[in-house]
Amino acid sequence: MKFVIFDESRLGAVVDGGVVDVTHALPWAHDPDPVTAGWWRRLCGNFAEVRDRLRAAAQDGAPVPLDRVRLRAPVLNPSKLVAAASNYAEHVAEMHDVQERTLGRVEQWMMDFDVFLKSPSSLVGPSDDIVLPRDVVEAGHEVHHESELVVVIGPGGRDIPESTALEHVFGYAIGLDITVRSDGDRSRRKSYDTFSPVGPWITTSDEAGDPADFDIELTCSGRLRQKVNTSALITSVPAIVSYASSVMTLLPGDVIFTGAPPGVGPIVSGDVLDTSISRLGEMRIQVK
Structure with a gap:
């Protein structure tokens, strides 16, 4: 399934014809805050328990066109x-020139793999x-786009074995790490505000398929910059x-x-970023 959060924190399922509001099918209280x-x-941690009822609600509901909701x-x-x-590896190689400049x-x-944290307040959606x-x-610093595959955690846990790690994934989305x-x-x-656009929806792991076979592509104001599997x-x-x-x-x-x-x-005010990932969708983000 594909899920959006739209308007006032409503849960929607993406279907042919648009979005069906399935919030009412949740078995627990919906707090719009x-x-x-x-x-x-x-929902992320217990999706397996509610998958069938959400799918049924999506099939029974009347879709609203995507352009009539705010994602x-x-x-x-x-x-x-x-x-x-x-x-x-090719990004590591190009970063030598970027850092020299x-x-x-x-x-x-910084050329070695590791993980770090970004502020959750940097999150925005595909309508932002x-x-x-x-x-x-004003300081003259370059600001760069980085189009990436995003993973949303499901059940979660500590010291998760690599062999079962995908069982802990709720779904996937497109992300921009600015x-x-x-x-x-x-x-x-x-971590600046708006530096983590994610969207346009989450495709659940059971529908998305193998995360080692997504095609990522980004154009900046019509110019192809990123293309990788x-x-x-x-x-x-x-x-x-x-x-x-x-x-x-x-x-x-x-x-x-x-x-x-x-x-x-680099990105500058007025640029338009079009980013897509196969099987996950696409989104267009303006730079202000």
Whole structure:
């Protein structure tokens, strides 16, 4: 199934013809407050228990065209945004030139795979804009796009074995990890408000298929910049989930950005980012 969060934190199923509101089919109270979002985390952690009733509600309901609803980020207030660094070999290679240009040196430690945290408040949805921070622009720092496969955690846990890691995945989405190229910690440079667009919906893992075979593509104002298949990931999705869970307990609804493909580049006000992932959809984001 494909799920959106739309309008006032309503849960929708994407079907032919648009979106069907399936909020009423949830077996627990729906709190529209996105900060508490308990119903959302319960859906991620217990999807197997409610799959059939949500599917039935989607089949019985009347769809509303997508252009008549406001799509929110398809995740609500996750406890954390985990991001993978240096996870495509060609991106690692291009970062040597990027860092020489933007920092005047290469930070070798940043060329190794690892995970770090982004602020959940940087999340926005497919109907929102990326807003470049005024101080960053005035300082002359480049701000780059990174189009990535996003994983949404289901049951979660600690020390999850790689062999069973995909059983802990609720679904997948498209993500943009927007990044200031400057000195300082990754987490700060990637955590400005609007720097984590996710959308347009979550495709559940049972429908999405093999996460090692997604085609990712991004154009910036019509110019192709990123094009890669996730088979090129250095550390696979199961290995990322397992490794992250060895550091921190993954909770239902947590979000993992799986790493930037090659082709990252600067964005400026007025740019339009069109990003797509096979079987997961596409979204268009304006830069302001």
